[in-house]
Amino acid sequence: MAGITNAPFRRICRKYGAGLFVSEMITARPLVEGNAKTLKLAAFDPDESPRSLQLYGVDPHYVGEAVSRLVGQSGVDHIDMNFGCPVPKVTRRGGGSALPLRRRLLQKILAAAVRHAQGVPITIKFRIGIDDNLTTFLETGKIAQEEGCAAVALHARTAAQFYEGAARWEAIAQLKDHVTHIPVLGNGDIWEAHDAARMIASTRCDGVVIGRGCLGRPWLFAELAALFAGTQAPDHPNFGQVAEVMMDHARSLIAWFGSEAAAMANFRKHAAWYTKGFRHSNAMRTALMTIRSIEDLRSILDAADASEAFPQAALRAVRGKSGRAQRVALPENYLAHLDDDEPLADDQDDDAQDGG
Ligand SMILES: Cc1cc2nc3c(=O)[nH]c(=O)nc-3n(C[C@H](O)[C@H](O)[C@H](O)COP(=O)(O)O)c2cc1C
Numbered sequence: 001m002a003g004i005t006n007a008p009f010r011r012i013c014r015k016y017g018a019g020l021f022v023s024e025m026i027t028a029r030p031l032v033e034g035n036a037k038t039l040k041l042a043a044f045d046p047d048e049s050p051r052s053l054q055l056y057g058v059d060p061h062y063v064g065e066a067v068s069r070l071v072g073q074s075g076v077d078h079i080d081m082n083f084g085c086p087v088p089k090v091t092r093r094g095g096g097s098a099l100p101l102r103r104r105l106l107q108k109i110l111a112a113a114v115r116h117a118q119g120v121p122i123t124i125k126f127r128i129g130i131d132d133n134l135t136t137f138l139e140t141g142k143i144a145q146e147e148g149c150a151a152v153a154l155h156a157r158t159a160a161q162f163y164e165g166a167a168r169w170e171a172i173a174q175l176k177d178h179v180t181h182i183p184v185l186g187n188g189d190i191w192e193a194h195d196a197a198r199m200i201a202s203t204r205c206d207g208v209v210i211g212r213g214c215l216g217r218p219w220l221f222a223e224l225a226a227l228f229a230g231t232q233a234p235d236h237p238n239f240g241q242v243a244e245v246m247m248d249h250a251r252s253l254i255a256w257f258g259s260e261a262a263a264m265a266n267f268r269k270h271a272a273w274y275t276k277g278f279r280h281s282n283a284m285r286t287a288l289m290t291i292r293s294i295e296d297l298r299s300i301l302d303a304a305d306a307s308e309a310f311p312q313a314a315l316r317a318v319r320g321k322s323g324r325a326q327r328v329a330l331p332e333n334y335l336a337h338l339d340d341d342e343p344l345a346d347d348q349d350d351d352a353q354d355g356g
Pocket residue numbers: 001002003004024025054082084125155167187188189190191209210211212213319320321353354355356
């Protein structure tokens with residue numbers, strides 16, 4: 001998740017038992033051209049394993065080059081490709097969730113990725129389609145399977161839905177019927193571990209992808225790990241325990257950003273998610289939005305009641321992104337030339353880095 005799953009956050013997810021913790025989305029061309037910001041986002045902790053990276057690209061040439069570099073120099077163990085971004089400035093240029101409409105271009109991109117991956121698994125993540133009249137997920141899944149992808153993941157919403165309404169898990173079941181040789185992973189609205197059990201039971205998907213459910217709740221992975229192992233789930237943390245996770249997260253961000261101010265600016269949104277639903281959390285959040293140092297954070301957390309139990313009502317609170325269905329912007333005449341296989345969008349900048 002863009003802006004979230006940097007190395008410090010991945011370390012916390014790993015500590016709680018996440019099986020695979022994917023990097024922020026990395027755009028192919030700036031990676032190939034050695035853009036410093038992109039290289040930083042694409043870096044791993046020395047002891048991080050597995051090394052899993054999400055790649056965004058619209059041009060088979062740059063995707064192939066990026067994959068070569070990631071497999072060779074960065075030693076990645078897994079590359080996920082994102083074709084689900086619904087943001088207008090991306091789809092308007094034929095990128096993100098608009099790209100699967102051009103199936104021949106999609107094919108070329110995936111073929112280039114798999115060819116350069118030297119056996120490192122390539123997976124792809126996508127949405128149901130543009131809207132209910134332009135669905136692409138079944139064909140996209142088939143193409144991924146034919147081009148040698150190792151698994152597919154469906155965010156069960158259309159781009160037009162953006163983040164609105166419930167994810168349509170029935171589409172995951174349909175995809176599972178259609179893509180029969182590689183694993184199908186389901187994504188959308190897993191807030192608690194039992195949601196994952198329900199998704200698997202109702203769709204027969206082979207695994208689940210966690211999005212907003214882990215924002216401010218990285219221990220969700222411990223609950224999921226217990227569910228899959230058939231063991232007793234750990235208790236939800238009380239406020240004191242949440243505060244310790246927050247301090248740990250904030251300290252790692254300072255080390256990673258190399259700047260306390262930048263780290264605390266990044267941490268503010270996490271602070272709001274971690275504290276959501278606790279007593280006095282509105283007042284506490286107002287204070288948290290102004291933190292500039294780890295001492296600011298400590299003193300705000302110390303003022304709260306450490307023994308307060310985790311608020312049940314907050315478990316399913318939507319966070320990170322919500323609502324606002326949209327009309328999806330496509331390039332002019334895009335639908336009249338769906339057989340074109342030349343890249344339209346420019347993946348030179350990092351504009352695409354806000355979502356899936
Ligand atoms: C802040 C934020 C950033 C995201 N960035 C990405 C991204 O870079 N790549 C991606 O594939 N999905 C991204 N997503 C989408 C999630 O991975 C997931 O598909 C989506 O939130 C639906 O799952 P959920 O309903 O369980 O949250 C992002 C979501 C959020 C909330």
